[in-house]
Every structure is written in C-alpha cells, then in structure tokens.
Amino acid sequence: MELSFGCRCGKLQGRLERVQPSRVNRVVCYCGFCQSYERYLQPQSPALDVNGGTELMQLSPADIHLMAGHDHLACLKLTEGGALRFYAKCCQTALMNTSQRSNLPFVSIPLSSIQGLDTDEKRQACLGPVRIRAFVPDTLKPALANGPKVHKGLGYLHLGRLLLSWFVQGAAKQSPLWQNGEPVCIPERVRVQRQN
Ligand SMILES: [Zn+2]
Numbered sequence: 001m002e003l004s005f006g007c008r009c010g011k012l013q014g015r016l017e018r019v020q021p022s023r024v025n026r027v028v029c030y031c032g033f034c035q036s037y038e039r040y041l042q043p044q045s046p047a048l049d050v051n052g053g054t055e056l057m058q059l060s061p062a063d064i065h066l067m068a069g070h071d072h073l074a075c076l077k078l079t080e081g082g083a084l085r086f087y088a089k090c091c092q093t094a095l096m097n098t099s100q101r102s103n104l105p106f107v108s109i110p111l112s113s114i115q116g117l118d119t120d121e122k123r124q125a126c127l128g129p130v131r132i133r134a135f136v137p138d139t140l141k142p143a144l145a146n147g148p149k150v151h152k153g154l155g156y157l158h159l160g161r162l163l164l165s166w167f168v169q170g171a172a173k174q175s176p177l178w179q180n181g182e183p184v185c186i187p188e189r190v191r192v193q194r195q196n
C-alpha cells in the first residue's frame with residue numbers, strides 16, 4: 001500500500017511505498033526526548049497521545065520518497081549522540097527520525113504526519129498492531145495494562161528481522177536523508193527541558 005505523508009501546511013510532501021504490517025514496525029515511544037521534541041516544535045498542539053506517547057512507524061529508508069518541498073526540510077538533535085530528527089521548518093512538523101550512523105537502515109515516522117491514519121482501525125489495517133511500547137514510565141504501567149497487550153519480546157524480534165532484511169537489501173544507501181555519508185541537512189543541536 002502507498003501512503004502520503006508530509007507537513008501540516010502541505011509544502012513538504014512525501015510518499016511511503018510498500019507499507020503493510022509485515023514490512024513495518026509500529027511503536028509508541030514514551031521517552032522524555034520524544035515528548036520534549038514535539039513540545040518544542042508545537043507548544044500549542046503537540047502530537048502526543050493522552051499518555052504523552054508518540055506513535056511511530058519504523059520502515060525501510062528505501063521506501064521513503066520526498067516529492068516536494070525539500071528546501072523546507074531541517075534537522076535537529078537533542079543530545080550529541082542522539083537521534084537525528086528531521087522536521088519541516090515551514091510549519092514545525094516532525095517528519096522522520098533516524099540514527100546518526102548513516103549505515104543503519106532505519107527511519108521512524110510519526111503517524112501524525114501520515115495521511116489516512118486518523119483512526120485506530122485504519123492504523124491496524126495498514127500497519128498492524130502496536131508491537132513495541134518503549135520507555136514506559138512506571139507511573140503509566142497500570143493504565144497501559146488495561147489496554148491491548150503488547151509482547152515486547154516478539155516486537156523486538158519483528159524489528160530485528162526487518163532490520164536484517166533492510167541491511168541485506170542495502171536500504172541505507174537509498175535513504176533520502178543521507179548523501180555521501182552526510183545528513184542532507186546539517187543537524188542543529190537544540191537544548192530542551194526533558195519532560196521525564
Ligand atoms: Zn509545512
């Protein structure tokens with residue numbers, strides 16, 4: 001299946017190809033950096049769920065294509081060795097996170113920037129179930145225990161299999177975020193207050 005993604009104002013647009021539950025990994029991250037990042041970009045309306053989680057899809061860099069608005073792409077990092085966080089500077093929309101290692105074929109896209117995934121039914125059908133909840137704070141564990149069960153071990157196994165197949169396919173070389181071993185935008189180091 002093909003999905004469109006892009007920024008809130010529509011200047012930066014891209015396409016995600018071959019999306020299906022067996023080819024992507026669906027994650028909710030509750031880490032303080034993801035929360036700080038979203039609140040830094042969108043202080044008025046951060047794209048966080050009721051528990052402060054950021055819902056992400058991890059997919060092969062080879063399946064991401066930027067179609068328009070390349071010059072609006074910007075990049076920041078919150079720690080020296082932390083993730084590179086690409087966003088649209090025209091309207092401060094979080095778009096893609098990746099590792100600082102250009103040979104790691106791995107990109108996470110916040111579901112808030114993907115069109116057509118506004119209900120959980122659509123997310124289930126396109127991406128499958130949430131397979132990993134990352135950095136869940138102890139205070140949240142009782143509330144999340146009432147929701148759908150997530151088997152973390154199986155989730156990491158799924159992700160490991162995907163990463164291996166992306167390595168074998170040489171997907172890192174097809175990433176739209178790297179060129180000749182350098183990120184396509186110079187990452188700006190941004191210091192924010194950690195949320196937890
Ligand atoms: Zn925009």
Ligand SMILES: [Zn+2]
Pocket residue numbers: 029030031032033034035
């Ligand atoms: Zn996170």
